[in-house]
Amino acid sequence: MPFIDLREFLTFLEQEKDLVRIEREVDPIHEIAAYIRKTSDRQGPALLFEHVKGSQMPVIGGLFAAQRRLLKVLGVADQRSAVEKLVESMADPIPSITVPNGACTEVCHTGSDVDLTRLPVMTSSEKDVAPFITMGLAISKDPDSGRRNLGLYRLQLKSKNRLGIMAQHLAIHLARAETKGRGLPIAIALGVSPELLIASQWKAPYRVDELGLAGRVLGRPVELVKAATVDLEVPAHAEIIIEGIVLPNERESEGPFGEFSGYYQPPSSKPVIEVTAITHRKNPLYLAGLTGMPTTENHVLKQIPLEATFLNALRRQFCGVHSVHFPFCGGAGYLLIVSMKKTREFEPRNLIATALGMAGPKYVIVVDEDIDIYDLEKVLWAVCTRSQPARDALILSQINGAPLDPSARAPHCTEAMGIDATLPKDGSFPEMVTIPGLENVPDF
Structure with missing residues (x-):
């Protein structure tokens, strides 16, 4: 079933008794990650941390720690049906629309008021070099064509107004901006609808707008609003928006970070974002996500969209x-x-x-x-x-x-x-063993 925003999804999960509120104070350094790891290991509920040390914002974790929640979003009963539904969505996207106002702009911080350390950014693994934003939906546009790209990229917290970023398709946009001697405008949406999170994991061709795919899953256009300080549109119903510029020809050390393989990725040189604004809802929620040794919500979230991507491509040939x-x-x-x-x-x-x-x-x-x-x-x-x-x-x-x-x-x-x-087509293979009447044996 479709959910217009994260809060609507959380209300649904609470009604389904698939969300647990953690009332005691928890530390964003390792402790929240430990809770998410535990619920991931037992296919447990999503978690709402009401009191987080050093922050006024509640934290959501383990949103997709169990696959059943992703299936609920897609309105299907099993994994195979989910994959087929996403394949169908690729064939008939619904373009996004821009609206005049959105909840994500209720509060705006710019200039010296920008402070990323107010966010309860989680440190997950023991040897992670810093806190990392892991569920931020990065949005950028190709400087040549204006085509948009969405992706979940890890973001290392470096200071009050600087983030390191590990980019993929976004790196293409940055390279084209750098050839023009410019930085790349970027917006990072935190706490978006579950449909948008799923769409961000499609390994879609470079020219495909993932927002249209999310719209098909929603059954209606994704609503966007103009960003405050950069020339981009952002999800109107997000909890938090971080705006900034990926600085041209500037790289800094990023990592180590515990990745989806179950191993640390060593430090390497990565682009840097200079943050120009943070906008958010009144009383926002912060969405955290865990990756690391399989299985985590990172694996659950990307699995079905990736399967749909490959199924669609392979069936074409x-x-x-x-x-x-x-x-x-x-x-x-x-x-x-x-x-x-x-x-x-x-x-x-x-x-x-x-x-x-x-x-x-x-x-x-x-x-x-x-x-x-x-x-x-x-x-x-x-x-x-x-x-x-x-x-x-x-x-x-x-x-x-x-x-x-x-x-x-x-x-x-x-x-x-x-x-x-596979078996040879000419039938030159031993016959498989079968037992007649097996279907007639009653349960015992």
Whole structure:
């Protein structure tokens, strides 16, 4: 079911008894993260921390620590249906609209009144170098075309008015701004609707506006308002908006930070944001998010949109693709499982090469439709009984890969492997064992 803003979603979760209020004071340094880790490990409720040390703002955590909450947002019963719904949304986006006023601008801080340290920014892992904003929806525009990009990028708190940023598509925008000798305007929306968070995780083609995809999930246009100090539009119903400029040709050390792989990413040189304004609702809520060793809400939030991205792309080239799955054990990104009904023997190998070329997974397993791709025991059974390494494995080296792979010898450069665990089409394979009458045995 659609939710116009974060508060509407929280009200729904409380009615469903899927949100717990933490009334005691908690510390944003490690303690909030420990609570979120615990609820993630047991697929527990979302958490509302009412009293946070050093801040007047309540904190929301573990919003997507359990997949059932994401399915509720999409109005579906299971993961496969969620993926199919997002694929449908890609084909029919609803453009966003600009409205004159929004709750996110009720209070405005500019100039010397800007102070990021008023936000209860969380420090998660033991060796994180600083507090990081992890659920901030970054918005920027291509300086050449004006096309917009959305993304959840980690943001290191550096001072009252400076943030470090690890960017992806936004880095393209920054590079184009720098060639013109300019900085890049940016806005970071905190506490947006769950539909917007889901849309931000689509690995959509560069020219696709994710706000239109979010609008399709909502069933109506996403409402935007003009930012206060930069030439951007921001979600009208967000809790907090941070506005600023990504400084041209300026880089500073960022990290270490505990990433989705379960390992720390070491320090590296990253762009810097100079904050020009902070606007927010009266009595705003701060949305925190945890990543690290799988499974966390970071993995849950990105898994289904990523599966929809790959399913949509692979079906365009291979008509027999049935479903895809990025299991949490692979960080919801490194391992891709595909089920398909092949029409020719070479199709699985072609699919493997295509999927590995999409700069994400480094392992791809292709199975037949009779294998439940959500059951890793069945998938590995198919690998062990239906494939031979020399015949059915495809290994590629020195290809573009996932950006945060701890085993990679160079950034974005990886080796990758695919396994064709499908049965031969000519029927030259032993028959599977079955037991007749199994469906007639009563429960006991």
